[in-house]
Amino acid sequence: MATLRVPPQVPSPAEDCEQLRKAFQGWGTNEALIISILAHRNAAQRKVIQEIYAETYGEELLKALDKELSSDFERIVLLWTLDPAERDAFLANEATKRLTSSNWVLMEIACTRSSLDLFKAKQAYQARYKRSLEEDVAYHTSGDFRRLLVPLVSTFRYDGNEVNMTLAKSEAKLLHEKIAEKAYNHEDLIRILTTRSKAQLNATLNHYNNEFGNAINKDLKTDAGDEYLKLLRATIKCLTYPEKYFEKVLRLAINKLGTDEWALARVVATRAEVDMQRIKEEYQRRNSVPLDSAIGKDTSGDYEKMLLALVGHGDY
Amino acid sequence: MATLRVPPQVPSPAEDCEQLRKAFQGWGTNEALIISILAHRNAAQRKVIQEIYAETYGEELLKALDKELSSDFERIVLLWTLDPAERDAFLANEATKRLTSSNWVLMEIACTRSSLDLFKAKQAYQARYKRSLEEDVAYHTSGDFRRLLVPLVSTFRYDGNEVNMTLAKSEAKLLHEKIAEKAYNHEDLIRILTTRSKAQLNATLNHYNNEFGNAINKDLKTDAGDEYLKLLRATIKCLTYPEKYFEKVLRLAINKLGTDEWALARVVATRAEVDMQRIKEEYQRRNSVPLDSAIGKDTSGDYEKMLLALVGHGDY
Structure with missing residues (x-):
């Protein structure tokens, strides 16, 4: 179950675009306005907003966000706004790069997405990077890690319930x-x-x-x-048990001295529309503290507001 | 380039179905009529024929063909009539079964299809067998063969032309x-x-x-x-060089004492709509004999007629 909250009456994509454009203009950026829109639209709606924005203003919405925002807040807004398949392609590509390499992120994407969603991420990867995810993972890993990760990202796993x-x-x-x-x-x-x-x-x-x-x-x-x-x-x-896995990633990210913002933002951006409700329940059970409070204690400002909006805290 | 020849004026799918039904009825089967229809319709047309046939007569066309035809002729007609993705799924499944196992067929399917066609074959495989192609290949192979074949069937290869x-x-x-x-x-x-x-x-x-x-x-x-x-x-x-590979498979199949009918039928059924023209050119170049003549010499009857029709020999 998702924690994303979409208002019962959603403004038209054109109105959303106009408001976003306003948020970027004038002195300073209106971060609250950006959050109030983007954090409360589902993937299909965000996609249309991006299309209309580009048509209307001749500029990619992601580029505009990139110009106006910064640091952790920028990263969570960009990650969230991306189409899920493109987001996975982006995260997986980062995970094969030397300075940001992460076997864990590759494994997480390969194992917690549905077979079709993983396939779509691989298509998006090829469209964007002109190479396959498989070849990049195989090239950038070695030894036992390669032996495990390459088949994990390669397989088109059967998704049905039949059991032998x-x-x-x-x-x-x-x-x-x-x-x-x-x-x-x-x-x-x-x-x-x-x-x-x-x-x-x-x-x-x-x-x-x-x-x-x-x-x-x-x-x-x-x-x-x-x-x-x-x-x-x-x-x-x-x-x-993906929700247990994600609970632990969040727990370690939040309890770490100086919070692991990349892990926190990644899990929130990728799960808010999927199973964040179950992850929150798991978090509460394991830590005797609601995830919202833990996030609120460890983060601040617009970054905190965006994260809390995505995990379903408070009003629209 | 394909060798499949579709007449400029194609009868409606309903007419084709009526003719096929006629070919099955009465004393004996009218094989020539079956060939004149099925061997001259492309994949999309054969698909519609199958749909209309099932709707009209309450029986799968493939089942009817299975009942009416036999031996090598039956196999080539069934293989050809199948949707390409389903055909690949069927051939790959056969290749993982003990009595019909073939590392070569698995490799051939993995390496000569486009990435998207291989993916569609994997989807068809799951729909039909309720398992993934990957797990069946991994389970039924071992040693170096497994080490090569599992990634071959798993990878979603990049299909673009960019080269580093x-x-x-x-x-x-x-x-x-x-x-x-x-x-x-x-x-x-x-x-x-x-x-x-x-x-x-x-x-x-x-x-x-x-x-x-x-x-x-x-x-x-x-x-x-x-x-x-x-x-x-x-x-x-x-x-x-897929055409060179297929030329050799055909050469060995035809020159073999007692022709390897499975290889012959497989290559003709899977390539007639793809690159059989280039394979024929390669065959002529390597054997100084046209492929049509070689097939004509080694096969006979309706089986021969169906093969020759698919490799583009003679009239509609």
């Missing part, structure tokens, strides 16, 4: 064997995690838990400092 | 190093072949040839009996 219980049992056994042998990068373990449908993986991992007495991620926690094992556990979490 | 020459040079060097070390299953070699765009690979392999004095496939021919190396060379051929 015989297969779930045999693959649970296979996973248990490989983990017992500490063969964490074994090709069968990677094959299962990167090609099976989420429904099938759930069945396999439930059987693993029932049959062998531990959740798989507990068995994969043999060395808390091993970065590959951390990524492997996060992959499994993203594929089976 | 610096990258082409560095990757040509890398390929040459790995081949010199006989590291034919090295992850970088596989990464390059399975993720780079066809245009980029062409640039890389041209540079390889210029810089190191041999075409890459010559350097990969160190052990003529090695099945993995054979598949690797075929992969490179499919990605860079």
Whole structure:
């Protein structure tokens, strides 16, 4: 469930554009006006606004926002305004660049989007960067990380609910064997995690838990400092309990000395229209504090207002 | 260029259906009538015919054909009539089954279709088999074959023409190093072949040839009996000169004692609407005999007539 709140009466895209244009003009920028519009329009509406804006004023809305805004507030507004597939393409591309590289962001995008949304992100990636996401990930990673990440971003996973219980049992056994042998990068373990449908993986991992007495991620926690094992556990979490994964990313981002703004903005921008409500519930349960309050305590100004609007705090 | 010949005046789909229905009724089947219709309609037209046929007679056209026809003729008519994406899904599924398994068919589908057509085949695969092509290939292959085939069927390759020459040079060097070390299953070699765009690979392999004095496939021919190396060379051929690859498949299929009907029917059904004209030219050049004559010599009856119609021989 989304936390995005769209007013019952939405102004026409032309009116929205006119208001945004006003917000950019004169002395200083009217950030509150920008938030009141963009933070309360869904992806389809934001897309039309961008089209009309470009037609009307001969300038891309994203360019105008880029000129008028700055720092953390700019980043969250731009990320949010982007079409979801283009946003994922942008984040994934950043994650393959040397200075902003992140195996986690690549894994997160590959594992928490629907198969079709991941495919659309890959199309947007090619349209924008004239290369495939696959080749960039393969080129910029190495070793075990590459062995896991390339198939994760490549596979067009089956999205249906059919489950083969015989297969779930045999693959649970296979996973248990490989983990017992500490063969964490074994090709069968990677094959299962990167090609099976989420429904099938759930069945396999439930059987693993029932049959062998531990959740798989507990068995994969043999060395808390091993970065590959951390990524492997996060992959499994993203594929089976994405809201728990995102709760933890938010928790670590907010509790960090000096808040990890990139993680915070990324999760809010990418989940507000998808499952932020469940992430908030998970956050409250795990931290005994509402996510809104935690964000409010750790951020300030327009940046705070934008984040809170997106997580559904307060009025339109 | 296609060899499919569609008459300038095409009867309405309803008329085609009526004629097909007639061909199935009475004593014996009218094969000539079936060929005269189906072998001269393009994919979009065949699709509409199938829809109208099912609506009108309450039976799938493919089911009716299956009932009325038999052996090699049946297979070519069914393969041809199928929608291209569904046909690829069907062929790929066969290729993952134990008794009909074929690494070559999987490679061929992965490497000679456009990125979007491969994606559509994967969607059709999921719709029909309730699993992903990726998981079936990963499950039914092993060793070096799996290491090559899974990324081949997984990647959504960039289809554009942009080429990075610096990258082409560095990757040509890398390929040459790995081949010199006989590291034919090295992850970088596989990464390059399975993720780079066809245009980029062409640039890389041209540079390889210029810089190191041999075409890459010559350097990969160190052990003529090695099945993995054979598949690797075929992969490179499919990605860079598909018409040469298909010429060879046809040549081997026809020259074989007792013709390899599956290969012959597969290539004709999948290429007639794509690039069969170039394959025919290549065949003539390599064998000093027109493909039509070679097919005519090796096949007979309705099967021969259907194949010849699809490769553009004779009248409508």
